[in-house]
Amino acid sequence: MIHNTVLALALGAMAVIGCAGAPLAHAQPSGQHAMSQHSSESAVEPFTLTLGMSGYSPVSYIEHNRAEPGSPRYTAEYDGVTYFFTSDAQRRMFERSPSRFLPAYGGYCAFGCSVDSKFIPDPTSFEVINGRTHLFLKNAEVDAKKLWDDADPARVRAEADEFWASQSKSRAYINGRNVPASGIGLDGYSPVSYFTAGGPEKGDPAFAVEHNGVTYHLTSAAQVEMFKGNPAKYEPQCGGWCAFGMTVQDKFPVDPTKYRVIDDRLYLFLNNDQVNAYDLWGQGEQHELLGKAHTHWKKVSGQ
Numbered sequence: 001m002i003h004n005t006v007l008a009l010a011l012g013a014m015a016v017i018g019c020a021g022a023p024l025a026h027a028q029p030s031g032q033h034a035m036s037q038h039s040s041e042s043a044v045e046p047f048t049l050t051l052g053m054s055g056y057s058p059v060s061y062i063e064h065n066r067a068e069p070g071s072p073r074y075t076a077e078y079d080g081v082t083y084f085f086t087s088d089a090q091r092r093m094f095e096r097s098p099s100r101f102l103p104a105y106g107g108y109c110a111f112g113c114s115v116d117s118k119f120i121p122d123p124t125s126f127e128v129i130n131g132r133t134h135l136f137l138k139n140a141e142v143d144a145k146k147l148w149d150d151a152d153p154a155r156v157r158a159e160a161d162e163f164w165a166s167q168s169k170s171r172a173y174i175n176g177r178n179v180p181a182s183g184i185g186l187d188g189y190s191p192v193s194y195f196t197a198g199g200p201e202k203g204d205p206a207f208a209v210e211h212n213g214v215t216y217h218l219t220s221a222a223q224v225e226m227f228k229g230n231p232a233k234y235e236p237q238c239g240g241w242c243a244f245g246m247t248v249q250d251k252f253p254v255d256p257t258k259y260r261v262i263d264d265r266l267y268l269f270l271n272n273d274q275v276n277a278y279d280l281w282g283q284g285e286q287h288e289l290l291g292k293a294h295t296h297w298k299k300v301s302g303q
Helices: 004-013 032-038 058-064 088-096 110-114 144-150 153-166 221-229 243-247 277-282 286-301
Strands: 024-027 047-050 071-078 081-085 122-129 132-136 204-211 214-218 255-262 265-269
Touching (some): 058 122, 071 088, 081 088, 110 132, 122 144, 214 221, 243 265, 243 286, 255 277
Antiparallel strands (some): 122 132, 204 214
């Protein structure tokens, strides 16, 4: 823990507009102010945009290890938050797998969460840890990234995880499972399709089922019946976390298009510029890896 005086400085230095993952930006149609002066009937109400990561592209952190401002020309909305990107290719990449690019701890300062506080970070102060963007407060008084790096890594991450899991608005880590605040597992891909279609297919919210606190989108009523008939078969193993991450006793996010079906069960893997966990798994002895993964998942889930 850092000293209370440092915390006070950090809190006092923040000009809070909203969560760094969702600061508020206001926009008005052009000419609206002039119209409202002449006719209240024709005036258009201003709208509020919840802008993620202060307009920086969430894809650039993961793909290029850089903080790059996005453009309003390339936008995507996820869980009520709008994100900007540097290109249409980045936007499409995000839409295929949003959870891969969303920042840890809802976009709040990672170190702040470790001391039970929601600090507003500087989006240019970041670190990609186990394939996930971690943002940090940085100002004249406090460099939270340095405080994070100087702390015991296992302890500081555990404290941040515990705080974030306790936040009522977050469904992350529900029952230990990998599920975002939206509650939708597998980025909306159908868990049944991995078995019936030979790969992931985007599900439809009209065919939604819930199991172990996670909502899954399936592609048809027939898939709904298949899932309900044997949910243990279709839900991802290790709570939807990266199976290889479990073997090293960690919770890695996943790319739902990187998977293996082993013994008629679904295993998912982290995949980014830093780590290709799918390949790492393939280089090991599968029986041994499965034992390690399931042993750690029992600890994580409390089963």
